[in-house]
Amino acid sequence: MDLVWILVLLPIVASAALVSITSERVHYYLCSAVLILSGGTALTLYGSPEIFTFHLSSVAEGGIVVADVLLLLYFAYQGVKFKSRMVMILAVMQLLLYLFAKLISPVETAPEIVVDTLSKFMFLIINIVGGIIILFSIRYMKDESADPFKKRVFIAGLLFFLSVMNAIVCADSMLLFFLLFEMTTLSSYLLIAFRNDEISRSNALRALWMNQIGGVVILLGALVAISGFDTLSISELLEHSGQMVVLSVALLSMAALVKGASIPFDGWLLGAMVAPTPVSAMLHSATMVKIAPYLILKLSPALGGTLLGEFLSVIGASVFVAASYLALSRFVFKEILGYSTIALLGLMISLAAIGTESSISIAMVLILFHALSKALLFLAAGVLEKQYHVKSIEEMKGMIQRAPKTVGYIVFGFVSLTLPPFGLFMGKLFAITSVTSILHERPWLLIVLLGMIVGSVLLVLLYFKVASALLSHPSDTVLTKREHLPFGYHIPLILLSFLILFTAVGYTLVQNDRLLALFALPLLIVFLLPIMIRAMERYDRIQPYHCGEKESFDAALVYFEPSVFTQRLIYWGFGAMFVALLLAGALS
Amino acid sequence: MIWVWILLAPLLGGLVYGGERVLRARMQRRQGPPFLQPFYDMFKLMDKRSLIVHAPHALLAVGHFFLLWVSVAAIFLGWNLLYIIFLHLFAQVVLILAGYSVRSVYSHLGANRELLALVAYEPILILVSVGFYLVSGSFEIGRILEGEGYLAQMPLLFAALLIIVPIKVKKSPFDVTEAHQEIVGGVEIEYSGVFYEFLYMARFLEYLFIYSFIFLFGGISYGVGAVLVAATFLLVNLVDNATARVRTGDMVKIVYGVAMSLAVINIVGILR
Known part of the structure; x- marks a missing residue:
């Protein structure tokens, strides 16, 4: 302890x-x-x-209540100060709900x-x-x-x-969880608003009110648990069974969806990308948003095999596809990363909600590998932003010539998210195997399986589309300058890359599957590359062929913009599913 | 013995390719090239002076070829179907990265199309293997080939597979990744000499890769598998001669709309 x-x-x-x-x-x-x-x-x-x-002492209990009330009052004050009605209403609502919950809550016996x-x-x-x-x-x-x-x-x-x-x-304890949940919301709010310009402020306020919805549903879930079983402890709640448990779990899962920025709440995470890059890396991809799959994993004993769990996993898989698709229309690099985070969180939620032993362990593995790879990508995006002042992938065309090292890290990040032998790829592979193996008993999971397959391939399209902008190196006849990457930037990138490699190898070994060794092959190629490149010196170099046109290289990037109607359909659809989750909880 | 076949795989694919060129010519009432033309081409290309744009670009083509060879070898050895599909995906991504790594408009265009083609056929391949798993209880090719009755249980999945075969062997109506006049060879444009030979042989391996999936539908009776492959081979070439190329976007839509629905309906049928 x-x-x-x-x-x-x-x-x-x-x-x-x-x-x-x-x-x-x-x-x-x-x-x-x-x-x-x-x-x-x-x-x-x-x-x-x-x-x-x-078990917390009663002094600590009192401290928690004071902290909670102060926090909610601060939110209400921010709502008044920046004239945001949503923030204000939700803060007051939470305050009332919280005090009511505190009033009727029993003397806690569970730790x-x-x-x-x-x-x-x-x-x-x-x-x-x-x-x-x-x-x-x-x-x-x-x-x-x-x-x-x-x-x-x-x-x-x-x-x-x-x-x-x-x-x-x-x-x-649900009320302690609520306090800490709101604290992460607060950190998110303050850090998004860090640059304190108009756009940061409005995005921060949006993040605040959306996350407050999560707070409200946690409190509602706690109220249901108190009135049903006289307990605030999540693990005690999961030991019971019956309709009240399902309802409470449904409410808590809704909070997870909000924190994980699942569509229709994707707006807050996208807006959060105006914050300094370490914030995006830390809060909005590697750690804070991971509360979403974490919470579902914690609740998974009550979700596995139920209607609610199945529905939640369908929602997760749909988010995986829809967010990957929406990302294809974006051109700001961090927003693309943001959407792909939302997508992969959807995948994790989906796997966690299936609730079989293998799907749970795969979800955990995905959390780990995603955190490593996305942190690497965000940090590299930060380097591009600070050293070269580029944010949009349109400005990044041919970046490999100016920043070969940073681009190398980014492409490595993409590869680690999609290809063997890296962890995230393995996770997706095992996820497909795992879902297929239970398809006979639970046919509804076919939707989840389809989502996984299509979503994965859309992400491949997304990442390598971005890679196409970064790459495109001129002929060897043109000299490239060596990039100077300051130590403060370089060391974290190296650390993360090593961790990605190391965990991938470790995971492969743990699986104890002889055939997986096959996937080590690509690594071999990478390590042999420098030697092989030296061997290439005996070949003559030429310029690319331009069909006799004067050289003016500018290859366009592919974008897929959904029509306004499709976009509305997506948002309303997911909004309806979010509400239906509550109904599924209440009716089953 | 099996290792000998694996070593000979590119030659085997070359024969298939040579045979196809003859067949297509006969369908068009042409004389066509000799049966061994792919090998004559090989000797000619090896003899040419190789010019490269930059070293990684040339090496990626070699990597693409060897990765494809490994995935074909894995098929011969009867390994896990999903692993093989993803190994093939890796080989494809290597090619796409090669296409993007040079400052050539045509190369980029070709790579974009390769990427979209990948998006189109990859889900179908996985769904077909899911179908095999549901019927036979295993993803291992060795086990799948011990079962039977695949065609009866998954006819629509077979149809879905038929739709994507032209994408892989670059035949009309889905030959967008090559599209001779339009994009001047696409990804292949910046290669010459021995490096182009690697890409050329990679195509032979693609033939083996995709037709293996057709062969699996025969199950334990290899004769049925062989007949299916021969029939598909004929059909694909017939369609190639009879249709015009569709746009890349339309190709994705057709595959997602038609092939995917067929696959899903079939899987639902198996599950019932």
């Missing part, structure tokens, strides 16, 4: 220290220390099989904090990937034009967020 306290408290201490110290070098030391210590702690915890439980295997797994991702992103953000902030104090607060904020995330994945 002490180790868990380290994870929760260490980042807070570090963030307090960071605000007060100005030296950049100390910042590096501090963040590296946090990365090594909390990463190591998470690894140790993951190695131990024990399940810890912890509020439970650290199980799933929590330990999440610790691993949060601390290692999160730590690396924070390390990156020091250098990133150096290039940001803002007040030095504000920059320090930014990094400290990220550290603080790390501890919130560590806490949320072991919260078992």
Whole structure:
């Protein structure tokens, strides 16, 4: 249990220290220390099989109530200050619901904090990937034009967020979970608004009200649990069965869909892309949005094999397809990454909701590998933004000539998301196998299977379309300059790439499938490439063929813009499914 | 023994390709090239001076060829169908990256089309293997070939597969990835000499790859499989001679609309 306290408290201490110290070098030391210590702690915890439980003292209980009320009042104040009616109404609604829930809630007997295997797994991702992103953000902030104090607060904020995330994945009491859920909403709100211009502000407010809907449904779920079983503990709720459980679980899953920015809530995550890149990497792809699949995984005992679970997995798979499709019309690089995050979160939710043993483990594996690859991609996007001032893929044409290393990392990121032998590919492969094997018993999963197949192939199209803009190297007769990549940027990218490789190899070994060794082949090619390139020196070089036209290379990128009608159809359809989830919960 | 066949796979594919050229010529009442023309071409290409644009571009073509060879080898060895499909996907992506890696408009156009073709046929291949799994209980080709009655149980999946065969062997109405005059050879344009030979032989392997799927429908009776392959071979060439090329976007729509629906209806039928 002490180790868990380290994870929760260490980042807070570090963030307090960071605000007060100005030296950049100390910042590096501090963040590296946090990365090594909390990463190591998470690894140790993951190695131990024990399940810890912890009961909060009544003082802490009081503190939670005060924190919650203050937080909701702050939201209401923001709503008034920036004249956002939605934010205001939802904040007041939550406040009333919360106080009512607190009023009728029983004296808690179950422990509020439970650290199980799933929590330990999440610790691993949060601390290692999160730590690396924070390390990156020091250098990133150096290039940001803002007040030095504000920059320090930014990094400290990220550290603080790390501890919130560590806490949320072991919260078992619904009201504690609610508080931490709202804290992540708050971090998201503050960090999106960091640049404080008009567009940041309006996007931040949108993120706020959409996420508040999640808060409302969590409270409703808690109210159902209290009135049905006199408990606030999620694990205790899952031990019961009956209609009230299903309803409560349905409400909590709705919160997961909101946090995972599933369509129709994709707007907030897309808007969040105006925030500085470390925020996008940390909150909006690697850690915070992972609450969505995490929550479904936690609820999966009550979902597997039920109508609700099946419906949820259909929603997840549809989001996978629809978000991949919508991404094809975008040209801002970070928005493309954002949509593909939404898509893959949908896939994870879908697998988690199926609830068989294999689908659950695949969902967990996807969470890990997605966090690594997307963090790498976002950080590389950050480098392009700061070093070369490009954001749209239209501006990135032929980028490999200007930034060969960064482009290399990006293409590696794409490959790790789609191709063998990397983890995400393996996850998709096993997902198809796993769903197919239970198709006879649960034929409805055919929709999920179709979604997986089509969604995966759409993502291949998406990533390699972007790659087409980055690549296109001129003939070897033209010299390319070597790219200088500052250490502050380069080290995190190297760390992430190594982790991707390392985990992929590890996962292949764990599977203990002889044939999987086949997929190691591509790696071999990559390692042989430098030698082979040297051997190519004996061939003569030519310029590309232009059919006798004067050279003017400008290949267009493919875009697929859905018509306004299709777009409306998608949004209304998913909106209806979101509401229908509640009905499925209430009626089954 | 099986390893000898694997080693000879490109030659085997070359024979199929040569045979096809003769067949097509006869359908058009032409004399056509000799049966062994692909091999004469090979010797000629090996003799030519190789010019390359840049090293990775040339190497990716070689990588594409070897990855395809591995996936064909995996078919011969009777491995997991899904693994084979994804290995093939990898080989395809290598080719697409090669197409994108040069500053040539035609190469980019070709790569775009390859990518869209991939989007079109990949789901169908996976659905066909799902069908095999549902009927035979395994993704392993070795096991699938021990069962029988696939054609009776999955006729619509077979039809769906027939629709995508022309995409893979670059035949009308779905020969958009090649489309001679339109995009001047597409991805292949910047290759010459021995590197073009690798791409040329990769095409032979594609033949083996896609026709293997047809062969699987015969199950344990290899004779039926062989008849199916021969019939498909004839049909594809007949259709090639009789139809015009469709646009890339229309190809995707046709495959998603028709082939996908057929596949889904068939799978629902199996599940009932």
